[in-house]
Structures are given as C-alpha cells and as structure tokens.
Amino acid sequence: MQAGSEPFGxxxxxxxxxxxxxxxxxxxxxxxxxxxxxxxxxxxxxxGAGSPxxxxxxxxxxxxxxxxxxxxxxxxxxxxxxxxxxxxxxGHRAVAALEAAGLLNGVITQNVDGLHRRxxxxxxxxxxxxxxxxxxxxxxHRWQRAEVLAWFDVANPGFVERSADAEITSDGDADVADxxxxxxxxxxxxxxxxxxxxxxxxxxxxxxxxxxxGDLIExxxxxxxxGSSLAVxxxxxxxxxxxxxxxxxxxxxRGPTSIDGRGSVRVRIDGGTSETLSALAERLGV
Ligand SMILES: [Zn+2]
Numbered sequence: 001m002q003a004g005s006e007p008f009g010x011x012x013x014x015x016x017x018x019x020x021x022x023x024x025x026x027x028x029x030x031x032x033x034x035x036x037x038x039x040x041x042x043x044x045x046x047x048g049a050g051s052p053x054x055x056x057x058x059x060x061x062x063x064x065x066x067x068x069x070x071x072x073x074x075x076x077x078x079x080x081x082x083x084x085x086x087x088x089x090x091g092h093r094a095v096a097a098l099e100a101a102g103l104l105n106g107v108i109t110q111n112v113d114g115l116h117r118r119x120x121x122x123x124x125x126x127x128x129x130x131x132x133x134x135x136x137x138x139x140x141h142r143w144q145r146a147e148v149l150a151w152f153d154v155a156n157p158g159f160v161e162r163s164a165d166a167e168i169t170s171d172g173d174a175d176v177a178d179x180x181x182x183x184x185x186x187x188x189x190x191x192x193x194x195x196x197x198x199x200x201x202x203x204x205x206x207x208x209x210x211x212x213x214g215d216l217i218e219x220x221x222x223x224x225x226x227g228s229s230l231a232v233x234x235x236x237x238x239x240x241x242x243x244x245x246x247x248x249x250x251x252x253x254r255g256p257t258s259i260d261g262r263g264s265v266r267v268r269i270d271g272g273t274s275e276t277l278s279a280l281a282e283r284l285g286v
Pocket of ligand 1: 188
C-alpha cells in the first residue's frame with residue numbers, strides 16, 4: 001500500500017454510489033469495460049469469480065496446426081447457434097445512456113462481443129478487436145464472421161445437424177468432439193488462411209487502437225473501470241495514463257483487481273456492473 005493512502009476496503013454499492021456519482025461532477029469521464037459487463041448477457045467470464053478455470057486457445061496453436069483450426073471453426077459454427085439470443089444488458093444500456101447525456105466521452109472495452117455498439121454507444125474503442133470480423137493472414141482481407149460461417153456450412157454439409165448438441169465452452173464457442181475431416185474456410189479473395197480479427201493472448205493491441213483509447217482518457221475528468229480484474233497489461237497501462245493526469249479512478253468489479261489499493265482508486269465497488277451502472281445513471285438523472 002502506498003504511504004498516505006487510505007486503507008483499502010471494498011464498499012457496498014449503496015455506500016459507494018455517492019463518491020461514484022461525484023466523480024462525474026468535474027466533467028465527462030471515460031469508462032473501461034471488461035468481460036464482467038457482459039456476463040449478465042450470458043457470456044461467461046473465464047477470469048471471474050466462480051467460473052471454472054479454462055485456458056483459451058493460443059493463437060500460435062491456431063496458426064501452426066490445422067487440427068486447432070478445424071476445432072476452432074467447428075466450435076465457432078455450433079457456438080453461433082447459441083449466440084443468437086445474446087443481447088446487451090442493463091450495464092451496456094447505462095453506458096450508452098451516460099454517453100448520450102454527455103457524462104461519458106466514450107467507452108474503451110476489452111470485450112470483442114460488440115454489445116456496447118448494439119446498446120447504442122457511439123464512441124467505442126475495441127482494444128482486442130471484434131469477434132464479428134475475420135481477416136486473412138496474407139493480405140488482411142476482412143469478412144464478416146457470419147458469412148465465413150455460411151461458407152463453412154457449404155464446405156461441411158450436415159455438420160451443424162450432427163454437432164448442434166455439443167457443449168458450449170466458457171469462451172462462447174462449442175466443444176465439438178470429433179472435428180477430423182472438417183474443411184476449414186479460406187479467404188475467397190486470395191485463398192489465404194482466415195483468422196478471427198481479435199487480439200489473442202501473446203499478441204499486441206494495435207498501436208492506433210491503443211492511441212485512440214489513450215486519447216479518450218487524455219480528455220476525461222475521471223476513469224471508471226467496470227467488470228475487469230485488469231489482468232491484461234493494456235488495461236493497466238490505461239490506468240497509469242489516468243494516474244499521470246491525476247484524474248480519479250473508480251473500479252466496479254466482482255472480486256479483486258490488480259489495481260486494488262492504489263492511491264488513484266478513489267471508489268471501489270465490489271459488485272455487479274448491471275446494477276451499479278444502472279443505479280449510477282439513475283442518480284445522475286439519466
Ligand atoms: Zn485474403
């Protein structure tokens with residue numbers, strides 16, 4: 001703990017709502033969101049409290065081994081059947097409403113689920129890319145994931161019918177038992193390998209995307225971290241950016257985070273993002 005800072009303690013939502021509300025008194029803030037804001041939409045958070053540990057696929061496995069690509073696309077295809085009912089939740093809607101009211105200058109998200117935009121947020125920086133997009137390795141041709149999955153169906157007749165009851169994993173895709181012989185889609189423009197247009201573990205955030213995130217914080221009067229344990233270095237670097245500017249940081253997260261106890265963290269709420277952000281929007285008259 002830093003010398004001179006208050007002893008760290010988590011607050012109940014009711015106790016901490018006043019300081020959280022007052023953080024917006026100086027002007028618009030920036031919000032940084034992680035997987036925790038999407039759990040109420042039915043997207044599991046593999047780092048969150050109570051979820052089973054699971055190691056996500058590493059991109060080098062995907063790039064090096066056809067069997068991983070077969071497993072990935074098969075899982076993505078069956079997973080898409082289950083994603084159809086996923087909708088933005090009250091937390092996403094509160095974020096969009098706060099932006100529309102001029103209380104947030106934008107949202108920086110570690111999520112690739114696209115739910116902030118669907119909820120109506122306009123300025124969205126997707127640090128880890130978008131799960132709705134696929135790109136080819138040789139030339140960077142970009143395609144919609146939905147159209148790539150349609151090509152998968154053409155190349156693998158009967159696959160969906162055979163595999164529809166596969167178990168859904170914590171990354172939202174399915175764990176299809178037998179994927180040997182599965183035909184993996186390739187780029188129709190150049191024949192190259194296709195990969196999700198998202199940043200995997202061990203990969204770097206696009207510098208332009210990171211700059212856009214930093215720019216939001218540069219013009220903000222506070223930073224709210226919602227639904228992230230800040231286990232990823234990029235998120236921590238953005239908190240450091242806020243600290244260098246001397247703006248207050250609020251953290252709303254179930255379970256511990258990597259910045260708990262830092263002097264910049266003026267508000268710490270150990271609670272859910274849906275209820276906390278909804279209550280915040282209500283307090284602020286949004
Ligand atoms: Zn291509």
